[in-house]
Amino acid sequence: MIQITLKDGNRIQVESGKTILDIARGISEGLARVAVAGEVNGVVKDLFTPVTEDCNLNILTFDSEGGRHTYWHTASHIMAQAVKRLYPGVKLAIGPAIDSGFYYDFDSEKPFTPEDMQAIEEEMRRIIKEDLGVERFTLPRDEALELVKDEPYKVELINELPEDSEISFYKQGEFTDLCAGPHLPSTGKVKAFKLMQLAGAYWRGSEKNKMLQRIYGTAFPKKSHLDEYLHRLEEAKKRDHRKLGRELDLYDIYEEGPGFPFFLPKGMVLRNFLEDYWRREHEKRGYQEIKTPIMLTKELWYRSGHWDNYKDNMYSVEIDDAEFAVKPMNCPGGILVFKRKLHSYRDLPQRMGELGLVHRHELSGALHGLMRVRCFTQDDAHIFMTPDQIKDEVIGVIKLIDEFYKTFGFKHHVELSTRPEKSIGSDELWEKSTTALSEALQDQGIEYKLNEGDGAFYGPKIDFHLEDSIGRTWQCGTIQLDMNMPERFDLNYIGPDGEKHRPVMIHRVVFGSIERFIAILTEHFAGAFPVWLSPVQAKILTIVEKHIPYAEEVKRRLEEKGIRVELDGRNEKIGFKIREAQLEKVPYMLVLGDKEAEAGHVAVRSRKEGDMGSMPLDEFIEKILSEINSKAL
């Protein structure tokens, strides 16, 4: 007998050699039915794994991440099996579970068509119906290689496994795949699934390799869960900033400027208030503001290292006989400003902000609404400082970013990126900079993900990622520590010893790109922005024409207080005007008729809560102003 400690701390005795599924059944039939995998001492295992020694055991269902991944992984194998049955010549690459389902990469002579997808789905249904048992086995390397000799990608994978690693396979019916597992005990366990999309993907994610065909899918234990998931995706699409931006007349992108967005009057209101907020908050924190040119000579970009490391993304032009490049970053301009004068250590840190418009030639396939564009405004700042000021300055920026995101109610996650292949500077400087950043993060008790080799070419960085409506994350804020540019541009300051010293610089953005931030903002609020940012904060709706004079009076009173207000005095029914204002997502509608005109009242309707009844105009003004001033969400 062995002793099993369950998740709730209970201990049970079972016969050695019982499988996880057996143990689950011993606990309850219901649990056994929904069990998809087991976590033994923290490692996710197949349900059919025999347990032979004392351990902690957690029975996983689809509701846990480990359970879901097991479920999806098996779904992915079922898909691969279906593809193999229908197209025996297709070679298999890899097929993991991901956050929202699974995919499998195939190397196929002929690209898959939507009709093929249907055929694959049908075959998958058949495999599920066959309810094939899944078995796991391991092989020594030479036998493993022999088994997969017709699958070149699998051969490559096996050859790259470390010497001592166990090479495991999973077999269901006639289909066997190299796989670490775990898996469901049989194909019949997969209930509702759907193949979602077809995409190209490079083998091992490198554009130097062959492009494979990737099929994405998802699966759920119940049809209703799948339907719910698909419904959620539909709902999320309604919040797409590209759709809302056009509908609400905020911004748009035309064919005439791929990747170059236009901001419309209402979008500009939003944008200007964001920038005002930004300026005020930066001023409070000792930042100065500058504006540097969009184009500078190529010489400068050679010196900064941008030309060598970033030229694929840069636009350049010839003016007279000189060559210029359009700035893809603001730093060289900022550096020239710093260099204008000799600096004392007493003047440091120097924090210099710039809302700088940069242009980057992004690959056409990468463009995505306002999220990924070819020109955008960075809410940039460069901080020049002494080495012993690094930590405080980095922490200051972390706090600033945190406060900004809180203002909008955004949740975010943090990543630390280290030295990339293409980069400048010595290992020592990189080491020092990277350590400084991770220390600042630890000091603030911030959890972060390490992103090896993903830093800027001049230094490591801390990135802040925000989510869009369908859960994709986008980098917004970033803090980059740079000891290289000061070297290249021979920046210096005079220390207390009267000697020249090399300053360190931080490149940082809070919004990241104003455009991208506005896109996230649009999706986050589904276009219903907080009052302080709403392009129109209140809309006055008259019942009939004779109320227009009072309406104009109300409008003037609101405008005097700086409230952005519109008047709808059209000869339309009130229901119609309300409907329009609601669709425009105006926070407050003021309905004005006889009663209001006589009493000097306004009948307030909020887009969130509906009819709020009549109140004196002054009371409404007070209410909306307090919401605006507190930046209420």
Add this chain to the structure above:
RNA sequence: GCCACCAUGGCUCAGCUGGUAGAGCAGCGCAUUCGUAAUGCGCGGGUCAAGGGUUCGAGUCCCUUUGGUGGCUCCA
């Protein structure tokens, strides 16, 4: 840039196996003066993304280009 898919009036979309463009919303006009999510009637609007080809005939088939969508790569 690569892979797949898509492109019809301002917007959302019909248009079967090729036979000379259709709806709703929006817009405009007229009537209606009406209290919390669509008043009625009428009118105008499309070289079917662009270019080329097949055909007696192409929105529908083929090729090229442009733009978009979802991925891959890359990135704020």
